Amino acid sequence: MKGGPGALRETAFAKINLALHVRERLPDGYHRIETLFAFCKDGDTLEAAPADDISLTIDGAFADGLSAGEDNLVIQAATQLQAASSLASGAAMRLTKALPVASGIGGGSADAAAALRLLARLWNIPRDSPVIGEIASSLGADVPACFLSETCRGDGKGDRLAPLSSDNLRECPVLLVNPGFAVPTGPVFAGWDGADRGSLALSEPLKWDPAWRNDLMDPAKTVAPAIGDVLAALEACPGAVFTRMSGSGATCFALFDTVGECDTAAETLIAEHADWWTMRSLLR
Ligand SMILES: C[C@](O)(CO)[C@H](O)COP(=O)(O)OP(=O)(O)OC[C@H]1O[C@@H](n2ccc(N)nc2=O)[C@H](O)[C@@H]1O
Numbered sequence: 001m002k003g004g005p006g007a008l009r010e011t012a013f014a015k016i017n018l019a020l021h022v023r024e025r026l027p028d029g030y031h032r033i034e035t036l037f038a039f040c041k042d043g044d045t046l047e048a049a050p051a052d053d054i055s056l057t058i059d060g061a062f063a064d065g066l067s068a069g070e071d072n073l074v075i076q077a078a079t080q081l082q083a084a085s086s087l088a089s090g091a092a093m094r095l096t097k098a099l100p101v102a103s104g105i106g107g108g109s110a111d112a113a114a115a116l117r118l119l120a121r122l123w124n125i126p127r128d129s130p131v132i133g134e135i136a137s138s139l140g141a142d143v144p145a146c147f148l149s150e151t152c153r154g155d156g157k158g159d160r161l162a163p164l165s166s167d168n169l170r171e172c173p174v175l176l177v178n179p180g181f182a183v184p185t186g187p188v189f190a191g192w193d194g195a196d197r198g199s200l201a202l203s204e205p206l207k208w209d210p211a212w213r214n215d216l217m218d219p220a221k222t223v224a225p226a227i228g229d230v231l232a233a234l235e236a237c238p239g240a241v242f243t244r245m246s247g248s249g250a251t252c253f254a255l256f257d258t259v260g261e262c263d264t265a266a267e268t269l270i271a272e273h274a275d276w277w278t279m280r281s282l283l284r
């Protein structure tokens with residue numbers, strides 16, 4: 001598919017967890033969490049044009065090894081929405097994969113959410129249709145938040161959302177760094193030690209708070225010790241005001257006061273670690 005006339009486009013915004021407090025292991029194996037989601041202005045790109053059938057092509061830096069078949073969350077989102085809406089029409093989609101896969105910044109979840117937003121436009125389905133909400137929840141705990149792609153608090157499995165005013169965070173320069181390998185989410189949650197370290201207190205207007213934790217950091221470091229190196233490198237960057245791991249890792253991020261400091265940090269880390277992936281962005 002070429003992004004020509006008739007093609008609609010959505011960004012699958014990279015997700016970061018400014019806080020991720022794990023409270024309890026649930027009987028179904030999932031965990032009750034309290035998290036603060038924020039979104040970057042950049043991410044993957046998804047385009048769609050009218051077609052008889054549903055199809056997907058993938059390009060971009062992280063296209064390799066990612067199936068464009070039924071196990072792709074974009075295809076799952078599209079086929080579920082098509083079936084639930086009893087539609088005869090399909091969509092020819094193209095995903096430009098800029099975010100590393102299984103990296104804690106929601107890549108697949110953001111793609112699924114972008115597909116739902118995009119196909120709602122293409123197929124004239126109201127964005128607030130309950131069907132879309134149900135499909136989003138069924139595709140993954142992060143998908144409802146990614147569908148919203150606004151700063152919000154997530155409770156339950158991370159899918160009970162409460163939007164928050166985020167004037168202090170909007171346009172905040174952010175640097176994302178991944179040490180270069182995938183970390184699957186399930187084993188990291190499974191490695192949580194079961195200790196409830198306390199709830200997530202948020203007061204508006206939001207401002208980053210040293211009390212915000214990521215309780216998955218220690219189990220993620222067990223799977224991928226290089227996370228500790230990434231965090232240390234980010235913390236050492238002049239102007240980094242808040243540094244954490246995102247989601248289940250391995251991507252870590254730092255917020256900066258100025259774009260200049262963020263740019264300098266990125267250049268320094270790229271020069272020192274050729275194998276690390278970095279992305280500079282602004283919070284939405
Ligand atoms: C770590 C986060 O990214 C933080 O935003 C999310 O909690 C994970 O969201 P996600 O990748 O969309 O998660 P899912 O695809 O639903 O689940 C992947 C696996 O993570 C574990 N999982 C996920 C969410 C949650 N609240 N508790 C869990 O234990 C489960 O083992 C599950 O099988």
Ligand SMILES: Nc1ncnc2c1ncn2[C@@H]1O[C@H](COP(=O)(O)OP(=O)(O)OP(=O)(O)O)[C@@H](O)[C@H]1O
Pocket residue numbers: 066071072073074100101102103104105106107108109110111112142183184185247248249
């Ligand atoms: N479009 C997609 N992009 C990335 N991964 C996908 C996609 N579709 C399916 N997947 C599968 O989903 C899994 C998780 O990928 P994803 O990039 O969402 O993880 P993540 O960044 O750790 O997400 P989260 O922060 O939600 O835990 C991968 O194993 C991948 O094979």
